[in-house]
Amino acid sequence: MSITNLEEIRESFLEKLFMLSKEADVLNLKSDFIGKNGIVSGLLKSLKDMDPEERKSFGPKVNELKDFIQEKTSLFLNKLEVDEINEKLSHDRIDTTLTERVQVKVLKHGGYHPRTIIQQEIEDIFLSMGFDILDGPHIEDEFHNFEALNIPKDHPARDMQDTFWFHDPNSQLDVDGGGKKRLLRTHTSTIQVRGMLSRKPPFRFIAPGVVFRCERTDASHEMVFTQLEGMMVGKDISVSNLIYFMKTILREIFKKDVEVRLRPGFFPFVEPGFELDIRCLICEGRGCSVCKHIGWLELLPCGMVHPNVLKSGGIDPKEFNGFAFGLGLDRLVMMKYGIDDIRHLQSGDLRFNSQFKLY
Numbered sequence: 001m002s003i004t005n006l007e008e009i010r011e012s013f014l015e016k017l018f019m020l021s022k023e024a025d026v027l028n029l030k031s032d033f034i035g036k037n038g039i040v041s042g043l044l045k046s047l048k049d050m051d052p053e054e055r056k057s058f059g060p061k062v063n064e065l066k067d068f069i070q071e072k073t074s075l076f077l078n079k080l081e082v083d084e085i086n087e088k089l090s091h092d093r094i095d096t097t098l099t100e101r102v103q104v105k106v107l108k109h110g111g112y113h114p115r116t117i118i119q120q121e122i123e124d125i126f127l128s129m130g131f132d133i134l135d136g137p138h139i140e141d142e143f144h145n146f147e148a149l150n151i152p153k154d155h156p157a158r159d160m161q162d163t164f165w166f167h168d169p170n171s172q173l174d175v176d177g178g179g180k181k182r183l184l185r186t187h188t189s190t191i192q193v194r195g196m197l198s199r200k201p202p203f204r205f206i207a208p209g210v211v212f213r214c215e216r217t218d219a220s221h222e223m224v225f226t227q228l229e230g231m232m233v234g235k236d237i238s239v240s241n242l243i244y245f246m247k248t249i250l251r252e253i254f255k256k257d258v259e260v261r262l263r264p265g266f267f268p269f270v271e272p273g274f275e276l277d278i279r280c281l282i283c284e285g286r287g288c289s290v291c292k293h294i295g296w297l298e299l300l301p302c303g304m305v306h307p308n309v310l311k312s313g314g315i316d317p318k319e320f321n322g323f324a325f326g327l328g329l330d331r332l333v334m335m336k337y338g339i340d341d342i343r344h345l346q347s348g349d350l351r352f353n354s355q356f357k358l359y
């Protein structure tokens with residue numbers, strides 16, 4: 001055995017080692033060289049047969065080779081372990097630069113219903129003009145829905161709005177203790193009464209809310225729809241004030257002057273009363289199913305508050321007066337967005353809803 005042989009064994013080991021990629025194969029190779037019956041172990045065993053001089057120079061070289069193989073094997077096993085970890089990481093890697101794009105694809109952002117968008121815009125406009133925003137119950141009594149609004153029992157005006165009544169005589173909802181029937185409010189004017197009773201003039205407020213009517217639906221009529229009531233009470237309030245507020249609100253919403261007409265309208269709770277119609281924006285006034293082929297749409301009935309209504313609200317009509325209006329919010333939304341059937345608003349169809357402002 002010569003030094004050259006030892007060099008050949010070292011090179012042969014390294015050559016084989018670098019071909020391997022599995023821990024078990026590396027351990028087998030190690031065993032082939034420095035295991036119990038390995039090449040290098042065989043050399044160590046043969047030292048005892050050498051003469052002393054040869055053993056002295058050759059022994060340390062064989063031990064050195066054994067240590068070399070031991071060390072290289074450990075280093076190579078470490079390297080394999082690191083390679084394996086890196087391989088795993090390369091698959092599970094999170095690319096932080098992609099996160100946002102992936103999210104936009106996967107998540108659909110919600111949006112506001114068009115009625116909510118318009119209602120919030122109107123509320124902001126009225127808040128900026130010093131109005132409060134009030135709310136009231138959906139289930140009402142005859143006093144707030146009719147009597148306090150100058151519509152006594154058996155008055156034909158009760159038939160103007162078809163009412164959903166609660167008729168179960170055993171139900172708590174049916175009577176209010178005074179023998180008065182309960183109902184689903186037919187208009188937001190109920191909140192006028194509550195507003196007057198809870199504050200002292202001068203005051204101004206609006207009251208948006210859902211109302212219910214037992215009537216046949218069509219392109220411009222729903223059974224459940226939204227109104228936005230408004231009331232201003234003070235001293236020397238005139239029809240001009242009323243018209244100013246109505247025109248302001250329409251200009252702010254439509255961002256342009258829209259064609260309106262004011263005509264006399266009968267509502268027992270106002271005197272004089274008006275119907276404010278808007279030129280139909282679906283057909284530009286040519287006539288369609290929304291405006292019933294007359295080119296105009298009833299949108300904003302209004303008038304000067306009747307003295308009897310002020311009295312019901314605890315206000316002296318000799319000292320104060322005021323105006324009130326009841327905007328048809330769904331119809332305003334239709335005109336604003338060119339929606340040709342009111343029933344789309346309640347459909348819950350996301351294809352319809354997602355056409356509006358998204359967040």
Ligand code: FA5
Pocket residue numbers: 161186187188189213215220221222223225227267270273298299300301302303324325326327328329330331342
């Ligand atoms: C009223 O409800 C009165 N309380 C409004 C009022 C308030 C007048 C204060 C004067 C002073 P009317 O029934 O016309 O009025 O309804 C008001 C508005 O609600 C209508 O102009 C219309 O825009 C809308 N509206 C009425 N019925 C329906 C319906 N079935 N579907 C959708 N919108 C409707």
